[in-house]
Every structure is written in C-alpha cells, then in structure tokens.
Amino acid sequence: MQKIHFFLFTIFLLFLTSRTATAADSSLSGAKVYIVYTEKPEGQEPEAYAIKTLSSVLGSEDAAKEALIYIYKYAANGFSAKLTPDQASQLSKMPGVLQVYPSRTLQLDPSPPGNMLV
Template structure:
C-alpha cells in the first residue's frame, strides 16, 4: 500500500507531465505564428464555489476575451484535481487583464521542462 506522500508525489508528477505534454502540443501548433500572437499560459485560480471548475474557467476567460465562444477556443485544458486553474492561449494584453481579476491567483507562461532522474 502506498503512503500518502507517495500518492501525492505521483499525482503531482502526473500533473506536471500532463501540463508539459499539453504545452508541447500547443507550442508545436503555435510555433509557426508570429511572436505577437497568443501564447500558452497557465492560469491558477481560487477553487470555484457552487460552480463546476470548467464553467468557472470559461466564465473567467469570457470576461477578458469578450465572448464565450472566444473563451472556449482559447481554453486548452481545465485543471480540476491537483490544482485549480486552466491553460489557455493568451496575448500579453489578455494576460495583463486576466491577472487583475478577482479569483485569479497567478498567470505564468507555460514552459516545457525536461525531467531528470538519477536512474540509468
């Protein structure tokens, strides 16, 4: 039986690997676009109350992007378990506006990271 720390570590590892995978897919699609276009960002939010996480994330994006359709198009993934937040393709101006909204804790550019282990 796994200990709680091992389970938490496994969940966090999965979360970061999945985020890296989603980011890599989005980056490869966006690599042909000019640098002033939308880039993938991870948006950390407070845990939504009385609302499904994805619904809350779309509502948050809609307030910046102007329409639910634009929000759904920009949304890449909605994080519901290990953390509350979402990944979305956003311009620098949208990131600035989103960062000021209540309930948004942090907006960071998504990065692809290489995992290193001591195992051979």
Template sequence: MQKIRTSAFLVSSLLFFSLIWSSPSSIATAMADDASTKPQPSATPEAAAVHIVYTERPADEDPEAFHIRILTSVVGSEEAAKEALVYSYKHAASGFSAKLTPDQVSQMSRQPGVLQVVPSRTVQLHSGPARLNV
C-alpha cells in the same frame, strides 16, 4: 529477470520523484503541452501564447464553467473563451491553460479569483532510460 524488474522499478521511481519535486507549473505545463491540439483562438496567433492561470477553487460552481466564465470576461465571448481554452485543471490544482495575448494576460491577472498567470514552458527530463542503461 531480476535485473529487468530492478531497472523498471528504478525508472518508475525516478519518474515519480521527478514529478513530486517538479513545481506545479512544470506539471501543468506538461499537461498543457499535451492538450495543445485544440483550435487556435481568433486573436493574432503570433501574439498569443499558452499561459497557466491559477485560480481559487470555485465553491458552488463547476470548475470548468468557472474557468470559461473568467476567460469570457477577458476575451469577450464564450465562444472565443472555449477556443482559447487549452486545458482545465480540476483535481490537483485549480486553474486552466489558455492561449492569451500580452494584453489579455494583464487583464486576466486583475480578475477576481485569479491567483497567478504564468507563461507555459516545456520542461525536459535530465535523465531517462538511456542514461540508466536500460
């Protein structure tokens, strides 16, 4: 019983420290990949890819409304913005993930309040229960 508790503690500790040492974009990427079940945007699917858009924290506006407003200015309509939005980050980071074409990425990075736009990427953990003999 003690060996099982120790192994469970070790696994949870490794996961916790891997999250702490991960960059914000890799954490955001994992969250965006999980939320990628929303409908496809109306832009050409082969040209659009998920990007993480880091923004300033809105002072007097709901974060998701702020993100939709910024996205609307790039994609052309609120409906298209809601279709392109994959996830809105409100707590640990301020920003959102959305499916954007290369041209939209360029436009987005010039919007007021946008700090950075980075492509989303999937990150694989290098260790796990199989390597810990659990």
C-alpha cells in the same frame, strides 16, 4: 488566353484567402499558452468558471471556449488557455485569479550527473 485568365484568377483567390486568414488570426498574434491558477470555484463547475473568467477578457464565450486548453481541478484549481500577453495581464488582475504564468516545456538532461564513465 484562357490559361492566363485562370492563372490570374487563381493568384487573386490565393491573395484573398491569405488576407482573410491574417485578419482572423490578428487577435491571436503573439498568443501563447498560459497557466491560470484560481481560487476554488464555489457553486460552479470548474469548466463553467474558466469559460466565464476567460469570457470577461476575451469578449465572448465562443472565444473563451476556443482559447481554453485544459481544466485543472485535482491538485490545483485553474486552467490553461492560449492568450496574448495583454490578455494574460488583464486576467491576472481579476478577482479569484491567483497567478498567471506562461507555460514552459522543460527537457530532462539525459546525461548522468558527474562523470559516471568507468
């Protein structure tokens, strides 16, 4: 009898933890990495500027820090962050944001151009 109670209790706990994890991740459902190009932040560090910009869309500094992936500050100004399409759209309309693009991974074709077999 104790084994059945233990088994049912374990199933109940698994159910609860899966429901909690699903609720916590609901704000990130459909989220993917976006590259955000911005104007050069004047008088602010690039990371502080990125967090401030993301906070206005995500609602808090903690959410912005969690979503932030990388800061671009040498060849271009901006950052990459994990966002939903709706958040990316909101961000693209903000002052100082130039462009927002979904990140893509490209693969090189390992075959040589043309027929190089001799």
